[in-house]
Amino acid sequence: MPCSEAMRAQAYFDGELDAAAALAVEQHVETCAKCAALLADLESTRKLLRERAPYHRADEGLRGRIAASLARAGGAAPSPRRAWAGRGRFGAGAASGAAAMALAASLAFLMVLPPPSNALEGDVMNAHLRALMSDHLIDVVSSDRHTVKPWFAGHTDVSPPAGDFAKAGYTLVGGRADYVQGHRAAVVVYRHGAHVIDVFAWKAGDEKLPSIATRNGDHMVFWKNGDLVLCAVSDTGLDELRGLVRLIKQTSAPAA
Amino acid sequence: MPHLDAAYNLARWLARPPVDADDIVQEAMLRAYSSFETFRGSDGKPWLLAIVRNCFLTAVGRSRRPLAATVPLDDDVALGDPALFADEPDAESVVIQFEQGRRLGGIIEGLPEDFREVLVLREMEDLSYRQIAQITGAPIGTVMSRLARARTMLKTRWRSDEPGAPHAMQ
Numbered sequence: 123m124p125c126s127e128a129m130r131a132q133a134y135f136d137g138e139l140d141a142a143a144a145l146a147v148e149q150h151v152e153t154c155a156k157c158a159a160l161l162a163d164l165e166s167t168r169k170l171l172r173e174r175a176p177y178h179r180a181d182e183g184l185r186g187r188i189a190a191s192l193a194r195a196g197g198a199a200p201s202p203r204r205a206w207a208g209r210g211r212f213g214a215g216a217a218s219g220a221a222a223m224a225l226a227a228s229l230a231f232l233m234v235l236p237p238p239s240n241a242l243e244g245d246v247m248n249a250h251l252r253a254l255m256s257d258h259l260i261d262v263v264s265s266d267r268h269t270v271k272p273w274f275a276g277h278t279d280v281s282p283p284a285g286d287f288a289k290a291g292y293t294l295v296g297g298r299a300d301y302v303q304g305h306r307a308a309v310v311v312y313r314h315g316a317h318v319i320d321v322f323a324w325k326a327g328d329e330k331l332p333s334i335a336t337r338n339g340d341h342m343v344f345w346k347n348g349d350l351v352l353c354a355v356s357d358t359g360l361d362e363l364r365g366l367v368r369l370i371k372q373t374s375a376p377a378a
Numbered sequence: 379m380p381h382l383d384a385a386y387n388l389a390r391w392l393a394r395p396p397v398d399a400d401d402i403v404q405e406a407m408l409r410a411y412s413s414f415e416t417f418r419g420s421d422g423k424p425w426l427l428a429i430v431r432n433c434f435l436t437a438v439g440r441s442r443r444p445l446a447a448t449v450p451l452d453d454d455v456a457l458g459d460p461a462l463f464a465d466e467p468d469a470e471s472v473v474i475q476f477e478q479g480r481r482l483g484g485i486i487e488g489l490p491e492d493f494r495e496v497l498v499l500r501e502m503e504d505l506s507y508r509q510i511a512q513i514t515g516a517p518i519g520t521v522m523s524r525l526a527r528a529r530t531m532l533k534t535r536w537r538s539d540e541p542g543a544p545h546a547m548q
Contacts, residue, residue, distance in 0.1 A: 171501040176483045178390035179383045188407045
């Protein structure tokens with residue numbers, strides 16, 4: 123028989139729970155082997171689907187046919203530039219001009235970014251990827267938290283928990299200053315095997331936090347510590363990421 | 379055209395011959411274009427995918443499915459099964475990956491439509507329960523139970539289909 127908490131564990135896995143409910147699930151999972159196994163299953167199923175399942179993309183031929191049919195329907199070529207040109211001729215060709223405007227507006231609608239609940243995740247993930255792709259991963263190189271913490275004091279307005287967990291496989295390599303949603307954030311950088319783990323910390327506002335999130339195979343784990351929001355991001359496995367989060371939580375009592 | 383890939387991916391996973399995914403997507407883009415005035419919201423992706431889904435249902439002769447209130451419980455619903463497959467080895471040949479993708483695709487195609495669509499929307503399009511409920515017209519609780527079933531079925535079939543020793547990992 124599945125555990126009666128299985129649905130909630132799944133919702134937790136899907137990042138659908140608020141912080142309090144997520145905490146309850148985390149506590150439950152520590153003592154429920156069935157739900158712990160369920161989470162592992164969900165993770166491997168997701169990995170399988172996201173890494174192996176065919177994703178069907180529209181080819182150029184189809185794009186062309188759709189563009190052509192939209193053009194016929196709108197009486198204007200479906201490119202925003204032509205559509206805006208149509209607006210200029212509004213008086214002369216009201217029908218086609220209006221249709222062209224409609225088309226431009228509809229495309230603008232579809233271009234709206236992911237919903238607000240995901241904006242924070244996207245922002246953190248972008249900051250993480252930006253740092254990975256540029257040479258700007260680390261501002262201060264150190265395996266010593268006594269060097270990293272004072273550096274943050276001079277460069278950001280947050281003092282993030284930092285520790286060296288090399289014995290557990292998470293090596294502190296340094297820190298950098300970054301931005302998340304316009305706020306200054308401190309990032310503590312760890313290395314775990316071949317993976318880089320960024321731990322973002324910023325002053326908590328009224329943002330609604332997911333507990334975990336996954337984007338293109340990269341995982342994020344969010345939590346709060348005192349007045350700080352923390353987010354660990356990496357392409358390492360979710361379990362490995364959670365392992366580091368556990369260590370950080372253990373060594374950082376909420377700021378008094 | 380934003381979200382066109384998402385639209386096409388969903389259409390491909392829903393449609394089967396003789397219904398053509400290209401036709402569905404083309405029709406959906408036209409409908410989206412002509413009805414965007416009625417769109418009230420901030421996120422175009424679920425809106426467009428709902429249109430794709432409706433176009434598919436129209437194409438197969440169902441206007442809108444009645445809400446499937448009952449999710450039959452059968453053999454493979456054990457939600458708490460132990461992990462049944464391990465991560466793939468790193469040094470894996472392209473051929474094996476391709477073969478796995480093909481086999482996985484076949485398994486997804488073999489899932490009942492209700493389950494297949496929630497799985498595609500959640501795992502491939504990364505949509506929330508609420509967005510999936512919006513697209514499929516099913517209550518969130520139903521979305522959750524279908525998703526659980528779909529994941530369990532996929533996992534079970536992936537394992538039992540495995541060439542070689544299917545129980546080696548247990």
